[in-house]
Amino acid sequence: MASLDIPCLSLAIARLTAVEPQHYAVWVLQSPYPGGYVHHDRLWSPALTETWQSWQGLFSLRDLPEVPRFPVTLPPLIPDAKAEGQPTSYTGRLMQHLGMSLWQWLLDGSIQGSFNQSQGIAIGQGRPLRVRMEIRDPELIAVPWEIMQSQAGKQAISLSQQLLFSRTTTDVDPLPPLRSEYFVKILLVLGQESATGGVGTTQS
Numbered sequence: 764m765a766s767l768d769i770p771c772l773s774l775a776i777a778r779l780t781a782v783e784p785q786h787y788a789v790w791v792l793q794s795p796y797p798g799g800y801v802h803h804d805r806l807w808s809p810a811l812t813e814t815w816q817s818w819q820g821l822f823s824l825r826d827l828p829e830v831p832r833f834p835v836t837l838p839p840l841i842p843d844a845k846a847e848g849q850p851t852s853y854t855g856r857l858m859q860h861l862g863m864s865l866w867q868w869l870l871d872g873s874i875q876g877s878f879n880q881s882q883g884i885a886i887g888q889g890r891p892l893r894v895r896m897e898i899r900d901p902e903l904i905a906v907p908w909e910i911m912q913s914q915a916g917k918q919a920i921s922l923s924q925q926l927l928f929s930r931t932t933t934d935v936d937p938l939p940p941l942r943s944e945y946f947v948k949i950l951l952v953l954g955q956e957s958a959t960g961g962v963g964t965t966q967s
Contacts, residue, residue, distance in 0.1 A: 769893045769927065770795035772881040774874070777899040779804065789869060791877050792897065795884045801873035811868060814861050815906065821854055862910040862919055869896075869911065882925070894920065896930035904932055 773793035779786040783806075790802030870878050878894075885892035898904055908930055909921035920928045 769890050770881060770885040770888065771893040771895060772799070772878060773895040773897070774869070775897040775899060776869075776903060778902075787900070787903075789871075789874050791874065793895075794877055795881045795892075799877040799881055801877050803872040803874045805868060805871060807868070811864050814857070814864055818857060818861050818907070821857065858910055859912065859915060861907070862912040863914060865906065865908060866911040866913055866920070869908075885925070891925050891927050893927040894929075896928075898930060898932045901932075 771793050772791065772795065774789060775792050776787055776789050778784075779788050785807040787805050787807060788802060789805055791800050794800055882892050896908060898908075909919060909928065911920045912918065920926050
């Protein structure tokens with residue numbers, strides 16, 4: 764199947780600093796149908812920040828001294844959670860909760876309608892829907908968008924066979940110059956004829 768034949772929904776996220784620090788705009792850059800080019804403004808809520816920081820406290824490899832050390836209160840499990848494919852450990856439920864929170868934050872309002880219409884077109888064509896995210900705010904790059912899921916028991920967007928998820932960013936700074944200790948040091952050995960007719964060596 765050629766990639767050009769796959770319906771694509773392309774989204775962009777940018778911070779609206781002129782309004783307030785936690786205000787973002789999400790808009791559609793590419794859609795399988797003309798009416799899908801919409802936008803929606805979103806506030807990054809304190810509850811989402813708390814969940815994101817708790818996730819970092821458990822899974823980040825970096826030392827994050829400002830991350831709160833108290834657990835986030837998670838929604839109660841629905842009956843027969845194992846049968847529904849829900850994780851029962853705190854870490855698994857926290858990841859699921861963050862994934863659903865990110866899904867609800869991103870695919871809200873008119874963006875949700877555009878996504879539903881685009882997915883319907885893809886299903887009608889018997890093809891997956893390609894979902895692309897362009898992140899234009901550096902603070903959102905580290906967010907694990909790949910774990911987004913529509914509801915408990917559903918696959919993460921990066922694992923779905925019906926959705927081909929990818930993301931990119933335009934916030935790319937030049938690579939910093941390498942410090943001297945990272946330079947490769949080479950020992951060069953040269954052959955040189957000596958006065959006695961033999962071959963000596965010099966090092967540099």
